[in-house]
Structures are given as C-alpha cells and as structure tokens.
Amino acid sequence: MISPAAHDALDTFLTHRAALGGASENTLDAYRRDIADYLAFMTLHKGAQQGLGPLTKIGVPDMRSWMASERGQGLSARSLARKLSAVKSFYRWLAEREGFDPTAVLSTRAPKFQAKLPRPLAEDAARAVIDTVEIQSRDDWVGARDTAVVTLLYGCGLRISEALGLTGADVPLPPSLRIVGKGGKERLVPVIDAAREAVDTYLRLCPMEITPEMEVFRGVRGGPLGARAVQKAMEQTRLQLGLPASATPHAMRHSFATHLLSAGGDLRAIQELLGHASLSTTQAYTQVDTARLMEVYNKAHPKA
Template identity: 45%
Template sequence: MTRADILEAWGAHLAQGRRRSPHTVRAYVATAARLLDALGETDWNALARLGTGDLRRQLATRRGEGIGNVSAARELSALKGFLAFAREQAGRDAESRPRLRGPRVKKGLPRPVTPDEAVNLMLAVGEDASEPWIGARDRAVLFLLYGAGMRIAEALSLKGRAHPIGETLVVTGKGGKQRAVPVLPVVREAVSDYVTKCPWPLEPDKALFRGAKGGALSQGMVQRAMARARVMLGLPESATPHALRHSFATHLLGAGADLRSLQELLGHASLGSTQIYTKVDAATLLDVYRSAHPREAD
C-alpha cells in the first residue's frame, strides 16, 4: 500500500460514498496527505492505531503554521473522518476513533449587500469584462446567486440542457440533494443574454457557463470578477459571490418569508443553518427589499 493508494481510496470514499463536493474532497485529501507526511505511515493498520495524542500533535503543528480557529476546526473534522475511515479499512470499529474537542468557532452573522449594491455589482462586472460575452456571463452567474439564492458551485454546475431556464430550476446542492428554485424573469433574461452572446456552442452535457477557452468556468474567475467590481464600487471585502446568496436570504426573510420556505429555497439540511438570518434587522431589510429585490416593479 502506497501513500497515493491511501489518498486515492480516501478521496473516492468522500466523493462517491459521502458525496462530498469537489472542494471538500480536495481539502480533506490534503489534510490526510499532511498527516501521512508527518507520520510516514502508509498502512491502514498503523493509521487505525493512532490516538488522541497524535491528533493533538498534528493540530499543534498546523496551529504553528498560523491557521485560525475556523481552519483548525475543519482540519480536526477532516482528521477524525480520515482516521474513522482508516479503522474501517483495517477492520476495526470506526466509532472508537480518537476523541478530541475542536476549538470554539464563533458563528458570525452574514453580511449582505443592499439590493442596489447587488444590482450595481452585476452591472459593474459587465462593464469591467474584457469582452461583452464574458461580461454577460459573469452578470448571469451573479443574478443566479442573488435572484435564485444558488451557491456558486451550484450555478457553475449547470449544464447546457438547463437552457432555456423556465420559471423553476432543479438544482443539485450539497450531498447531491436536489431542490427546485423559482427563477425570476430578470434572472432568466440575464442567462439568455449570455447564451446569445457566448461564442461557444451550447451543448447539453457540457457546462452552461464557459471560460474564455471554452472549458467550464471556474469559481476563481467569478470571484476575481466580483473582487474587481467591489473595488470599483467602494464595497467592503465581505461583498463576495457568497454574500449575494446571503443577501437573497436576508432580504426574503425581511420581506416576510417563513423559515421553512427559506430553508427549502436555500437547500439547508438543518433549520438551524437558516435561523441565523433571523438575527438580522428584519425591519431594515423589509425597507430595502421593497425598494428593489431584484426590481420587483419590472
């Protein structure tokens, strides 16, 4: 058994057995790789014998490299999962894995943008783009995040067969769970405008949103486009693509949407994940929502 064999098996378990996102798989495999490099172990039985002290030392090493509480908590979660998997491979009880409490992570409130800021961001990415079709593409992606509450990974996973988009769109979220989200006319128009201008042919089994060379559009390209736009508009660093999804949620809740409906729209597995939005000033959100989300009067 080699290091590569172990990492390949762990990655396959996460992707196929646990249906984790590609981003999570990469992060968890990287965590396992660091542990293997530190210990020099390439045997399931040896990994299955690791205890709490080994986890604590590995976490201390990572702390020494400067990671914060949030990253440390994620690192510990990945290590625990990896060792549980190692115990299963070694024929041992996975539940008897080492116990170690992670650092406390204070859950901060989402920092939404206002409806006007959201619309201005969409306009800015269009104006800043190197080519008109790229501007239309980035604008369409942001409209899906703000107008339909989609995660950026969900928007970029759409295939050509999704077009033309109707009044609802079936989205595959975390854990492979599907949900139907309503799509406003202004959002559908933004996507259609991109498809019309895109120089690459629309193919049912290929990515709907394409990069400059025709491949699938990456999250990094969207994040960089929005970073440039927020600088142009003088917005804080918290104005990220994911902030648009937060804005979708907080504005709808402020307008009177109930938590259960919002949970379904966002694809949250737990209502607790949705309840964080109740801490935002509902009265203020109602006022800003009535003024624009997104252009209700259109």
C-alpha cells in the same frame, strides 16, 4: 512515509464514504489530504512505519503533539478543526473495522475559533451590483454574461459553481431548475423573470454556439467560464460602487437569503432553496435583526 497498510486503510475508508453518498469529490479530496497529513505525522511521531498497530494505540499526548505541530506550522484554528473532524471520521470507521478503543482521538476537542458570519449586501447595493457589473467589460456579450451569472446568484440563490455548471440543455431557463448541489443533493429552484431575461440576453449576444452538452457561460477564449473571472468582475464593480471587500459573488447568495427572510420568507423554505442540510447553516446565512428572527420563530413554533 505512510505504511502500505495505512495507505490501504485510507483508500478503503474513502471508497466507503463515496459509496455512502453525500460526499462530493472535493470533500473526499480534502479528507484524503487531511488524513494523509495526520498519518504522516503519526508515523514519524511513533517511529513505526509498518502496520496499523501504532495507529490503534494513539493516546491523548499523541493527539496534543499533532495539534501543537499543526498550529506551530501556522495552521489556523478553523483549518485544524476541519482536519480533526476528518481524522475523527476516519477513526470511527477504523475502530469499528479493527476493534480498538478510539476514545483518545474522538474525545479530542477542536480549537475554538470565531465563526465568520456572512455579510450580505443591502438591497440597494445588490441591485447596484447587477446594474453595474455589465459595464466592467468592453465587450457587450461579456458584460451580459457577467450580469446573467450575478443575477442567478442573487435572484435564485445559486452557488457560483452551480450557476457556472448550467449547460446548453438547461436553456432557455424553465420556470424552475433542478440543481445538483453539494454532496449530490438535488433541489428545485424557481427561476425569476429577471434571471431568465438576463440569460436570454447573454445568449443572444454570445458569439459562440452553445450546444446542449456545453456549459452555458463561456470565457473569452472559448472555454468554460471560471469562477475567477466572475470574482474579478465583482472586484471591479465593488471598487466602482465603493462597496467593502466582503461584496463577493458568494455575498450575492447571502443577500438572496437575507432579503427573502426580511420580506417574510419562511426559514425552512429558504433552507430548501439554498440546499442546506442544516437549518443552522441557513440561519448563519441570513443576517436580519433579532426581532425579525423571533417573529419568524414565534409564528413557526408549535407552542406559539
């Protein structure tokens, strides 16, 4: 459905993005899907399958038709905004390469949507999760494993993919871990004693030998532990504790940031610990009262 020329342009664009760095494989895959969907729509909409010519002549009505089609298929405003962002990135690159005016695409406004704010747990609830998650399994080593993972999320602020990506070469855990996060960005994360002890306990009980190249956390069948198993353990834990559905593994990372800021942590230091590119992302992760945020701001502001 998409012309060979459009296919080639998309492949070249993705190669260009990969060469620049800062984009993970998941991000590039999402770009490919989103832009390919857009190209397929415009091919049918413009009634032309050959060459890039029709794509360089996209107007405001064409963009409105595409967005209306996406919404008509049930796509949420948030997802459409993500797709539009990918299309705009592609058009900036394509316009520079082909020498046309991309204003109609670049000036298209993303649909408004209510951003979902993270919902961290209260401090006592976060501790209760760590104390309770280990009893969700009949096998001691599995309970110790889940406790270790959740402790890394809350105690070190790791993403679940980062915790599950630790290998035998990373244990026993050092005082600080070098974590490669989203977009290949590296950061140094201090390891608290509780996290180190939880991982050590798991390793003592684990019936499998963990070699340096293997992922540390293993599933019951011997393969690498998947995120779904941790999510299931959290679901069982929150039901037992009567916590809301927002008490997910990722909420433990939110809680790490919020509780650290509430205790007097520096917002920019927390940004580094979390591996956020933008300070605004860190602010969205931290739910503390306005007075506390103003206190942090006033102390940090150069004019204060």
